[in-house]
Amino acid sequence: MIAQMADWPLLTIITFLPAAGALLILLARSMQRGEDAGYDRGVRLLTLLVTLLTFAISLVAFAAFDPSLPGYQLVENVPWAFGAGYRMGVDSLAMTLVMLTTFLTPICILASWVIEKQVSSYMVLFLILETLMIGVFCAQDIILFYVFFEAGLIPMFILIGVWGGERRVYAAFKFFLYTLLGSILMLVAIVAMISIAGTSGIPELTAFAQQGGFSENIQIWLWLAFFASFAVKMPMWPVHTWLPDAHVEAPTAGSVVLAAILLKMGGYGFLRFSLPMFPDASAFFTPFVFVLSVVAIVWASLVAFRQVDMKKLIAYSSVAHMGFVTMGIFTGTIQGIQGAIFQMISHGIISGALFLCVGVVYDRAHTREIAFYGGLTHRMPVYAAIFLLFTMGNVGLPGTSGFPGEILTMVGAFQVNAWVAAAACLGIIFSAAYALTLYRKVAFGVIENPKLNTMTDIDAREWVQFVPLIIATLIFGFAPSLLLDYTAVSAQTIVEQFGRAAP
Amino acid sequence: MIGPAQDLAFSLPHFGPELVLVGFALSAAVIGAWGGERSFRPLSFLGIVALLVAGGWAIVARPDAPVAIFQGVLVVDGVGVFAKALIAFAAAATLALGSDYFGAAKDRRFEYPVLVVLAALGMFVMVSSQDLISLYVGVELQSLCAYVLAAWRRDDSRSSEAGLKYFVLSALASGLLLYGASFVYGFTGSVRFDAIAEAVAQGQGGVGLLFGLVLMLCALGFKMSAAPFHMWTPDVYEGAPTPVTAFFAAAPKVAAVALMARILYDPFIALESQWLQVVVALSAISMVWGSFGALMQTSLKRLMAYSSIANMGFALMGLVAGADAGPGAALIYLALYLPATIGVFALIMSMRRAGEPVETIADLAGLARKRPWMATLYTMLLFSLAGIPPFAGFIGKLVVFQAAVAADLAWLAVVGGIAAVVAAGYYLRILASIWFSPAAEPLSPASSTVMTMASAAALLSFPILIVALGAIERWAAWAIARSF
Numbered sequence: 001m002i003a004q005m006a007d008w009p010l011l012t013i014i015t016f017l018p019a020a021g022a023l024l025i026l027l028a029r030s031m032q033r034g035e036d037a038g039y040d041r042g043v044r045l046l047t048l049l050v051t052l053l054t055f056a057i058s059l060v061a062f063a064a065f066d067p068s069l070p071g072y073q074l075v076e077n078v079p080w081a082f083g084a085g086y087r088m089g090v091d092s093l094a095m096t097l098v099m100l101t102t103f104l105t106p107i108c109i110l111a112s113w114v115i116e117k118q119v120s121s122y123m124v125l126f127l128i129l130e131t132l133m134i135g136v137f138c139a140q141d142i143i144l145f146y147v148f149f150e151a152g153l154i155p156m157f158i159l160i161g162v163w164g165g166e167r168r169v170y171a172a173f174k175f176f177l178y179t180l181l182g183s184i185l186m187l188v189a190i191v192a193m194i195s196i197a198g199t200s201g202i203p204e205l206t207a208f209a210q211q212g213g214f215s216e217n218i219q220i221w222l223w224l225a226f227f228a229s230f231a232v233k234m235p236m237w238p239v240h241t242w243l244p245d246a247h248v249e250a251p252t253a254g255s256v257v258l259a260a261i262l263l264k265m266g267g268y269g270f271l272r273f274s275l276p277m278f279p280d281a282s283a284f285f286t287p288f289v290f291v292l293s294v295v296a297i298v299w300a301s302l303v304a305f306r307q308v309d310m311k312k313l314i315a316y317s318s319v320a321h322m323g324f325v326t327m328g329i330f331t332g333t334i335q336g337i338q339g340a341i342f343q344m345i346s347h348g349i350i351s352g353a354l355f356l357c358v359g360v361v362y363d364r365a366h367t368r369e370i371a372f373y374g375g376l377t378h379r380m381p382v383y384a385a386i387f388l389l390f391t392m393g394n395v396g397l398p399g400t401s402g403f404p405g406e407i408l409t410m411v412g413a414f415q416v417n418a419w420v421a422a423a424a425c426l427g428i429i430f431s432a433a434y435a436l437t438l439y440r441k442v443a444f445g446v447i448e449n450p451k452l453n454t455m456t457d458i459d460a461r462e463w464v465q466f467v468p469l470i471i472a473t474l475i476f477g478f479a480p481s482l483l484l485d486y487t488a489v490s491a492q493t494i495v496e497q498f499g500r501a502a503p
Numbered sequence: 504m505i506g507p508a509q510d511l512a513f514s515l516p517h518f519g520p521e522l523v524l525v526g527f528a529l530s531a532a533v534i535g536a537w538g539g540e541r542s543f544r545p546l547s548f549l550g551i552v553a554l555l556v557a558g559g560w561a562i563v564a565r566p567d568a569p570v571a572i573f574q575g576v577l578v579v580d581g582v583g584v585f586a587k588a589l590i591a592f593a594a595a596a597t598l599a600l601g602s603d604y605f606g607a608a609k610d611r612r613f614e615y616p617v618l619v620v621l622a623a624l625g626m627f628v629m630v631s632s633q634d635l636i637s638l639y640v641g642v643e644l645q646s647l648c649a650y651v652l653a654a655w656r657r658d659d660s661r662s663s664e665a666g667l668k669y670f671v672l673s674a675l676a677s678g679l680l681l682y683g684a685s686f687v688y689g690f691t692g693s694v695r696f697d698a699i700a701e702a703v704a705q706g707q708g709g710v711g712l713l714f715g716l717v718l719m720l721c722a723l724g725f726k727m728s729a730a731p732f733h734m735w736t737p738d739v740y741e742g743a744p745t746p747v748t749a750f751f752a753a754a755p756k757v758a759a760v761a762l763m764a765r766i767l768y769d770p771f772i773a774l775e776s777q778w779l780q781v782v783v784a785l786s787a788i789s790m791v792w793g794s795f796g797a798l799m800q801t802s803l804k805r806l807m808a809y810s811s812i813a814n815m816g817f818a819l820m821g822l823v824a825g826a827d828a829g830p831g832a833a834l835i836y837l838a839l840y841l842p843a844t845i846g847v848f849a850l851i852m853s854m855r856r857a858g859e860p861v862e863t864i865a866d867l868a869g870l871a872r873k874r875p876w877m878a879t880l881y882t883m884l885l886f887s888l889a890g891i892p893p894f895a896g897f898i899g900k901l902v903v904f905q906a907a908v909a910a911d912l913a914w915l916a917v918v919g920g921i922a923a924v925v926a927a928g929y930y931l932r933i934l935a936s937i938w939f940s941p942a943a944e945p946l947s948p949a950s951s952t953v954m955t956m957a958s959a960a961a962l963l964s965f966p967i968l969i970v971a972l973g974a975i976e977r978w979a980a981w982a983i984a985r986s987f
Contacts, residue, residue: 030876080972080973081972082898082901082905082976118871118872121871121875146892147892150891150897151891151892151893154886154891157931158882158934158938161938162871162938162939168939169935169939172931172935172939173928173935176927176931177924177927180891180927181921181924184920185920187900187901187904187920188904188908188916188917188920191901191904191916192913195905195909
């Protein structure tokens with residue numbers, strides 16, 4: 001059965017199945033008359049089923065994919081207009097990110113069960129967003145990549161703006177315009193690349209660049225344009241300022257998607273485009289990226305320490321963790337790149353879980369203020385235990401998935417520049433400081449706020465959404481080789497492609 | 504040398520599309536004079552048919568090589584056919600909107616379809632003109648109809664003001680056009696494009712010729728509302744009745760850009776290094792001015808006026824590619840721009856509360872809850888205008904960026920990109936009102952004509968586009984290959 005399915009256009013199915021579900025909901029809505037609570041429940045269930053089915057099919061693709069082979073697999077190619085084509089394909093790097101997306105989306109839908117306002121619109125947008133996120137990782141044509149990459153702004157804009165917190169409109173505008181400014185420069189660079197290389201296929205462009213097709217001078221400009229886009233998306237200091245606003249104002253599931261998947265597009269972009277296509281420029285700008293990464297790690301950790309809002313604290317910790325990713329990527333060593341990929345996946349799981357943890361208490365008390373809480377271990381022991389696990393993961397405790405990524409990126413950085421690694425070490429210490437302080441203030445102590453006496457522990461739905469994340473955190477923590485072996489070939493390819501630059 | 508009679512016999516079949524429009528306009532004027540208000544709807548319908556027949560005829564009878572007719576006064580070629588089809592489609596769509604709007608407003612004057620069709624005729628002549636006289640006649644026929652249409656509501660001071668303003672400023676532009684044409688004639692010795700091209704290629708003319716060319720470009724910039732010749736646009740767009748505004752935003756833009764492409768790439772192609780600077784300046788200023796100017800607008804029609812200024816800047820960017828690549832990018836841009844702009848105007852036109860038309864951004868508040876499908880249409884069309892993928896506007900921007908990069912003008916593409924981000928800011932303001940604001944008093948339901956048109960435009964901008972894009976690309980390539 002699985003062997004037969006491997007011949008299907010699996011990536012297209014995975015990518016567009018959520019969009020088909022969205023269409024179904026739209027059709028159902030056009031037939032529905034008046035308000036009906038049963039209708040909303042049906043929409044939620046349908047969305048959950050569609051995302052679960054997508055995950056199931058992505059497991060088939062996962063099984064059909066052979067990570068020991070270099071290059072792209074499950075390739076599909078349909079010619080389109082202007083020399084561009086509808087081309088899909090994944091390597092093991094993209095495959096892991098696709099899996100991350102399909103794995104997290106059903107959890108996000110579960111977390112969105114509490115949404116009461118305009119349910120069908122919400123679910124439609126979320127499904128479209130999933131299609132676009134998967135498409136980004138599968139696209140093998142640079143124009144197609146750009147279409148998915150930028151189209152994702154539209155559903156996210158509306159999700160933040162309609163279902164977000166108090167300053168949601170401001171946050172939605174900031175998110176959209178910031179990221180658009182970055183990516184439109186990338187568009188001009190893409191046009192220039194196509195005009196020089198005469199092709200828009202990503203494998204062809206990479207091969208062209210590897211043969212020295214882009215002169216160093218041109219590489220610098222192209223690299224800067226791509227950097228503008230990916231640095232904003234990542235987000236790197238100092239263009240990260242949209243992130244805390246967007247995270248804080250987005251609904252819980254929106255924050256999860258933002259932190260867990262959308263941020264990974266930046267790292268994916270560096271690995272897919274900047275390093276292989278502009279190796280000389282990447283080498284040239286490595287010190288620059290190191291400085292920004294270290295500033296992000298240290299500074300964002302310090303800022304996180306001073307936050308009074310739980311979501312904002314986690315948002316700044318994301319900026320710090322993404323600093324490890326960019327640092328690892330630009331070391332150009334196998335440890336650094338493997339560590340960066342690992343860190344991306346691990347951060348996807350852990351930060352997603354942390355936002356869900358915030359969501360749990362927010363749904364009960366409707367505030368994210370740290371000072372409001374305290375002593376939750378008394379009322380919510382199970383929740384406190386889960387929250388502790390993910391806090392430890394965030395700190396990078398060995399045994400959780402947070403550890404291997406950080407240690408590998410540091411090993412990679414140490415080979416290139418010991419000072420950078422030393423400074424990044426500081427960040428780990430700070431991260432322990434802010435994460436544990438958050439946990440102490442929220443969970444430990446006695447309950448002083450009488451409003452907390454009515455808090456109830458997590459219910460069945462929340463159990464279901466946390467269990468897969470707990471399992472993933474522990475598995476990747478104890479057996480990191482599961483993931484590292486899987487992405488080894490892709491990482492090695494990138495290292496070689498980048499290595500060709502250095503004289 | 505063939506005689507006048509043979510020439511006429513040869514030319515008339517190629518002039519079929521225009522003859523259809525002439526035939527309709529003249530007979531409709533007579534029928535309307537007898538039928539009065541009763542004939543408004545039938546005549547509108549017939550006008551739509553006449554426009555579609557003319558556009559279809561132009562496509563079906565497309566020549567394999569440029570055909571000069573009427574002793575070389577006009578030409579039937581690829582760019583002409585491409586532009587005529589777009590003009591006919593846009594004029595028919597806006598005429599349908601107008602028939603719906605004025606019919607509901609009990610303002611059923613039969614001159615409306617007559618004037619729209621006559622304006623389309625003027626545009627047909629513009630895009631196929633092959634000498635300075637026919638060029639001017641085409642421009643004036645189009646403009647005269649436009650003045651009357653702008654002042655359509657005689658008893659409304661804003662509409663009258665719009666008409667007067669448009670008339671005075673546009674007459675100035677026509678003067679510039681004539682003045683420039685006289686320079687060109689004086690320094691090359693001919694009004695015919697082929698003779699001018701020959702003279703220019705031999706290096707005749709010098710500064711005087713250049714002066715004439717620049718004056719003509721300024722005049723055309725005025726007609727297409729490119730900055731810095733855009734001042735009339737917001738006032739006229741706001742004052743004119745909405746279906747008329749929709750008409751202004753669609754068909755005349757195509758005609759003006761196609762005419763500019765013809766002038767630049769046919770008689771004056773040898774002066775490319777000179778006119779390039781003018782076009783680049785017009786393009787850059789329009790994109791920037793159009794984007795920033797719209798930021799503070801509250802009226803949707805004024806905002807759309809600035810939006811059209813910015814979009815004309817992008818279309819002009821498609822003209823910079825140079826002789827090798829040709830002006831195809833501008834044609835593709837226009838083809839992709841038209842549905843979105845007509846669709847948005849259809850939706851704006853339908854905005855009524857308790858029978859009175861309303862047109863500010865605040866009036867759209869909370870639309871997503873009351874009318875989710877309409878909100879979806881707005882979202883798709885505005886994101887298309889903003890150039891966000893996967894919608895048609897994005898492909899348009901991509902194509903003109905390619906033209907700019909091919910001409911080694913990557914900086915112009917960067918300016919365009921930054922302008923597009925600023926422009927996204929005001930499209931987002933509309934969408935924020937639709938999606939994020941608490942519901943205002945609900946708008947009256949839109950007519951089925953409006954919803955059909957807007958839905959068709961939105962679907963053209965995305966799902967249909969995927970299939971149609973290859974066809975549009977081939978069609979534009981065909982048009983460029985069979986011109987000049």
